Amino acid sequence: MRPRDEHKEYQIRQKAIELIVAEGLDGFGVNKLARSAGVSPATIYIYYKDKEELISSICVGVAEKMMTFSLQNFSPDMDFADGLRVQWRNRLEYFMQCPLDMEFIEIMRYTHFYEKVTAMLTVNFGQVLGAFMRNAEEKQQLIPLPFEVYWAVAYAPLYQLIKFHNQGNSYVNSSFKLDDKLMEQALGLVLKALKP
Amino acid sequence: MRPRDEHKEYQIRQKAIELIVAEGLDGFGVNKLARSAGVSPATIYIYYKDKEELISSICVGVAEKMMTFSLQNFSPDMDFADGLRVQWRNRLEYFMQCPLDMEFIEIMRYTHFYEKVTAMLTVNFGQVLGAFMRNAEEKQQLIPLPFEVYWAVAYAPLYQLIKFHNQGNSYVNSSFKLDDKLMEQALGLVLKALKP
């Protein structure tokens, strides 16, 4: 039998992400994607059952890649400040390498497609980072907190900075670029908030 | 001449928000909206030039309402901790009263419709909150910081908590409800981070 053209498979996924980031989920269509990826619409249906499964699959794929990346060089029993810094650095590095992925996930976050991502993240991400938080508490490097309060203070500021960066500006500055120095400054504040 | 039926005007806007929150921007259609609001599709085109203007107008309207609400009882020369608490309380109260508005804006945030909102927020929101930040710095109630770092640490955690609440769960807990006590706890941490 004829083997799959892996380049086509890749092109479909890549162009789908590009199109959705550029034009949003509305404005995204299978025929448009086919033209953009240089394949026939029918070919897309060899790989995916329907449009729903196409988007869903890409969504989970990207989320898995992001999660794996952000857990690089990380272990739940690391020193609290070190562990949090590794997490921040990984996320920032991933974003610098794959800015489209980040924007793509942000768009998907408020669609029903994200439910599968949440389920996946809960199993993999939640376990590891929940353990990290509990360990840090035991070592008295972190104030005892409900998980959600901890998470909101520990990670949300980073995502907001990335959002400003993606947007290219903020409410008062017409141009904004996130760099290592700014990240460290924000991380310093977060650590100050969370340490006993 | 015949006057407009204001009930219809309101129904169109309200149902549009409900539909977009329920099914996303894709899956939202003018015919569907007309049926849901109990009017003819053509009636919608009396109020709005096209679908684009319809969504755009609702988007800006909701954002303006949110901004006005969140500046209630607030002044840029308030004591820093008091001012930040008022902001957090206002946002949380608005969300409790109009949870759909919040979800609606979050969906719109990653579409081209949000550009107009950003422009509007920059003018109104940015001015007031920029002044608040500068005043707080002068009074030495706030560490000197770039605006974006300040904003990320000061407000992002609240939005993340609201997100968890909307979602109804987080990465480790299968059920989560945001309340006043949790908000105060998170606000306490944020203040600890930002105060000298």
Added chain:
DNA sequence: TTTAAATAAGCGAACGCTCACTTATCTTTG
């Protein structure tokens, strides 16, 4: 080693349906 059967990949064209939007007509007001 040749060759043809078998099979999945891949495609262009078109299907049925829904979409955003319009037209022709009627209704309600000053």
Added chain:
DNA sequence: CAAAGATAAGTGAGCGTTCGCTTATTTAAA
């Protein structure tokens, strides 16, 4: 009755999806 509101009944365009067919590759009998 003039003027604007409101609508039922459309319209063509574009959507997701499928059909009928071709192409490339493997397999294995001759």
